Every structure is written in structure tokens, then in C-alpha cells.
Amino acid sequence: MSTLTVNDVQKIAELAKLQLPANKLQALTDRLENILTLVKKMDATDTSNVQPLAHPFNATQPLRQDEVSEINQRDLFQQNAPQVEAGLYIVPKFVESE
Numbered sequence: 001m002s003t004l005t006v007n008d009v010q011k012i013a014e015l016a017k018l019q020l021p022a023n024k025l026q027a028l029t030d031r032l033e034n035i036l037t038l039v040k041k042m043d044a045t046d047t048s049n050v051q052p053l054a055h056p057f058n059a060t061q062p063l064r065q066d067e068v069s070e071i072n073q074r075d076l077f078q079q080n081a082p083q084v085e086a087g088l089y090i091v092p093k094f095v096e097s098e
Helices: 006-015 022-043 074-078
Strands: none
16 A cells, blocks of 8 residues: 555655656656655664664764964955955845745
8 A cells, every 4th residue: 555646746846846757757656655665664663772873883083183274365265256245255146936
């Protein structure tokens, strides 16, 4: 019994602003359904006795000193910018509205 339909995939694609070829929708739906089934199986796994970990090895990350290694060249770099104000790059507003 499938929980994901072709209409669901079309709606998700529309919301994500994706164009999917009609002849591939069923195959994509089946593949996504397989992924959801796998996630459901993984969700059913008992992990109550598993300790969380950040790394599979007992190792610490070697850190370097936080020291300035280059001089500030902002003015030089901003000479190439089309528009700068008070040390900031001015960019055109880009927001789509429907």
C-alpha cells in the first residue's frame, strides 16, 4: 500500500519550483516511496541504549592559534566592486514576489 501518490510528488515539485517530466513521475514516486519505507524501518529501530556521539573515533581536533595572518585589504578589494558605501558592498535587491 503506497502512502505517496503521483499527485503528492507533483505538488511537492510545484512547491519546490521543479519541473518534472510526466513520463518519469511514476518512477520517481516509487523511488521516493522506497526511501520513505527505509526511513520508517530505521525509525522503528530501538536506539534507547545507544549513546550519542559526535565522532566515531576518540580523537580531538587539533586547533591552531587564532592569529591574524594577512593584512586588511578591504579597500583594495572594494575598488573592483560596482558600488560600495561605508565599507559595505551595495547589491541590488533580489526578492521574487508572486
